Amino acid sequence: MTFEKLLDEAAKDNINVIEMKFKGNIKGLYCNNTIAISKKLKTDAEKTCVLAEEMGHHHTSSGNILEQSNINNIKQEKIARNWAYKKLVGITSLIRAYKSGVRNRYELAEFLNVTEDFLEEALKYYKEKYGTYYAIDNYVICFDPLAILEMF
Known part of the structure; x- marks a missing residue:
C-alpha cells in the first residue's frame, strides 16, 4: 500500500495527518484524531509504516500510552503494531x-x-x-x- 493510499484512508476515517519536527527519535504520534509524522523520515516506506502504526492506535488504543513502563500501555502499543502488520x-x-x-x-x-x-x-x-x-x-x-x- 502506498503512503498516499494510506493518507486517503486516514482522511476517510476523519484522521488529520501532519508532518512536523520532533525532538529526539520520535517518528510519529497519535492524539485526538490527529497523526503527526516526523519530517525526518526519508522514504515513502518509512512514512507508510509509521502512518499505519499510528492509524492502529486510532483504531485500537485509548488514553495516553506514552509511558512504556506500564504493562497496559505496552499491550496497547503491541496491539496497534499488530494492526499495522496486518494492514501492510x-x-x-x-x-x-x-x-x-x-x-x-x-x-x-x-x-x-x-x-x-x-x-x-x-x-x-x-x-x-x-x-x-x-x-x-x-x-x-x-x-x-x-x-x-x-x-x-
Whole structure:
C-alpha cells in the first residue's frame, strides 16, 4: 500500500495527518484524531509504516500510552503494531507478492512498500500467531525461513 493510499484512508476515517519536527527519535504520534509524522523520515516506506502504526492506535488504543513502563500501555502499543502488520503485510499480500515473482525479503519489502525491519517484525508477529507456517487456499506460508509453497 502506498503512503498516499494510506493518507486517503486516514482522511476517510476523519484522521488529520501532519508532518512536523520532533525532538529526539520520535517518528510519529497519535492524539485526538490527529497523526503527526516526523519530517525526518526519508522514504515513502518509512512514512507508510509509521502512518499505519499510528492509524492502529486510532483504531485500537485509548488514553495516553506514552509511558512504556506500564504493562497496559505496552499491550496497547503491541496491539496497534499488530494492526499495522496486518494492514501492510497481510497474508494475501504475501501470496500476491509470490505470484508476482518476488523471491527474497528485500524484494518483498519493496513490493509491499514497507521497510525491511517492519517486514521482519510482521513475520515475527505471524510466527507468534500461527506458528512456523500458515495454510490458506492452495498455499502454505512458512514464516521462518520465509517461503511460500503452492500446492497442486
